[in-house]
Amino acid sequence: MKRRNFIKSVFGASVVAVTLTPVSIMAEDKKAGNKLSYAEAEKVITGGKGAKDSDKIKLTVPEIAENGAVVPVKVMVDNPMEEANYVKAIHVLASKNGNSRCADVMLSPLNGKGYFATRIKLGGTQDVVALVELSNGTFIKTAKSVKVTIGGCG
Amino acid sequence: MAEKRKSMIKFKPKKFKVGDVIKVDFIVIHPMDTGTKKNKKTGEVIPSKYIDNITFSFDGKPFTSMKVWETVSTNPYFSVNFKVPAKGKITVDYTDNTGEKNSKSKKLKPKG
Numbered sequence: 001m002k003r004r005n006f007i008k009s010v011f012g013a014s015v016v017a018v019t020l021t022p023v024s025i026m027a028e029d030k031k032a033g034n035k036l037s038y039a040e041a042e043k044v045i046t047g048g049k050g051a052k053d054s055d056k057i058k059l060t061v062p063e064i065a066e067n068g069a070v071v072p073v074k075v076m077v078d079n080p081m082e083e084a085n086y087v088k089a090i091h092v093l094a095s096k097n098g099n100s101r102c103a104d105v106m107l108s109p110l111n112g113k114g115y116f117a118t119r120i121k122l123g124g125t126q127d128v129v130a131l132v133e134l135s136n137g138t139f140i141k142t143a144k145s146v147k148v149t150i151g152g153c154g
Numbered sequence: 155m156a157e158k159r160k161s162m163i164k165f166k167p168k169k170f171k172v173g174d175v176i177k178v179d180f181i182v183i184h185p186m187d188t189g190t191k192k193n194k195k196t197g198e199v200i201p202s203k204y205i206d207n208i209t210f211s212f213d214g215k216p217f218t219s220m221k222v223w224e225t226v227s228t229n230p231y232f233s234v235n236f237k238v239p240a241k242g243k244i245t246v247d248y249t250d251n252t253g254e255k256n257s258k259s260k261k262l263k264p265k266g
Contacts, residue, residue, distance in 0.1 A: 034223065070227045081237075094225060098190070102225045105234065110217040112175035112237030119227040121188075 038093055038100040042131065045091055045104075046139045051131055054140035059130045061144050068122040068148040073102075075130040077114030081107070087114030089133040095143070096126035122148045159183075163246060163260040172238050172264045178210065180232045180246050180258075188224040206251045208232065212262070213242040224251075238264050 036044065042051065060074040077087045086109045092102040102120045114132070122128070127143040134140070161182035170176050182205065189202025202224055210218040218234050236244070245259040 097225055099223055099225055101223045103223065103232075104221040106219045106221075107234070108217050110212065110237055110239070111235050113235040115177075115233075115235045117231070117233040119231050121225050121227055 034099050034101075036100055038095045038127075038129065041093055041100045042141075045131060045133075049139060051139035051141040053142060054132075055142070056140060057130050057132055057142040059128065059142050059144050061128045061146050063145075064147045064149065065122060066149055068124070068150055070119050071122050071128070071146060071148075072117070072119050073128055073130075074117040075115065075132075077132055079114050079134060081109045081112055081114060083109055084135075086135045087111075087132060088135045090114065090116045091129075091131040091133075092116070092118065092120065093129040093131060094120060094122055094126055095129060097121070097123050122146060124148050160256060161246070161248075161258045163244060163258055165260070165262070170238055170264055172240055174264070175235050175237045178234055178236045178244060180208070180210070181229070182248065182256075183229055184250065186224060186226055186228045186230060203252050204250060205230065205248050208246060208248040210234065210236075211245045211247070212236070212239070214245070238262065240264070 056078045058076040058078070061071065065071045073092055075090050075092065077090065079085070079087050081087060087107050089107065090105045093100045094102055103118055105116045107114060125145070125147045127145050129141055129143040131139060131141045161180065164179040166177040166179065184205050186204045187200050187202050188204070189199065191200045192198065193200055204224040204226070205222050208220040208222060209216050217236070220232065241264060242262050243259055244262055245257060247257045249255045
C-alpha cells in the first residue's frame with residue numbers, strides 16, 4: 001500500500017510538472033545559448049572592455065513603431081574607412097528582447113562608409129543599441145528608445 | 155520551369171562610376187521564425203528557421219560578413235555601402251540555422 005502511494009505521488013508530481021511547462025518555453029530552453037541580455041551581450045562582444053557612448057554614431061530609428069515586427073534601423077558611423085583606421089563592426093541590439101542581439105556586421109575598408117541598415121523585431125518598448133568596434137580595438141555605442149504599440153515577437 | 159526569385163540585390167544609385175560609394179541592398183524572402191510562436195491551428199511550436207550568416211563578396215573576395223539572429227524581421231532587408239573599385243560581380247552567400255544555403259549575384263557595371 002505504501003509503495004503504491006509513493007509511486008502515485010511521484011508519477012502525479014511529474015505529470016503536473018510536464019503540463020505546467022508551456023511548450024514555447026521548452027522550445028526556447030533549447031536555444032538558451034542565444035538568449036543573452038543586453039549587458040551579457042555587450043560583455044561578450046567587447047570582451048569585457050565595455051563601450052563608451054559616442055556621438056560619432058548616428059542611429060536612426062522611429063520614435064514610435066506601430067508594428068514591432070518590422071522596425072527600421074539605420075546606423076552611420078562618422079569615421080574613415082581606410083586600412084589604418086576603419087569601422088570594423090557594427091552590432092545592432094535591442095535592450096529588452098529575449099535575445100538582445102539582432103545583427104553583427106563585419107565591415108572592411110572596401111565598404112567606403114561605416115553604414116548598415118536593416119529591419120528588426122522588438123517585443124515591446126525598449127532601446128535599440130548600435131555598438132561599434134573600430135579597427136584600433138576600441139568600442140563605442142549609442143542608444144535610442146523606441147515606443148512599440150504592438151510587440152513583434154509573436 | 156523558372157525558379158521563384160528568393161532574393162534580390164539592388165544598387166543605389168543605379169548609375170555610378172569607379173570610385174563612387176554606392177548602397178548595396180539585399181532583400182530576401184525568408185520566414186525568420188524565432189521558434190517561440192505556435193501554429194494557431196495545431197498548437198504546435200513553429201521551429202526556428204532564420205538566416206544566420208551572410209557574406210558579401212566582390213569577384214570572389216569577401217568584403218562584408220554578417221551574423222544574423224532570429225530577431226531580424228521576416229523577409230529581411232540588409233543594406234551596406236560599397237566603394238566601387240572596378241567592373242565586376244557582387245555575390246551574396248547566405249545560410250540559415252537549418253543548414254539551407256543560397257546565393258545571389260549581380261554584375262557591377264560602373265560607367266567610366
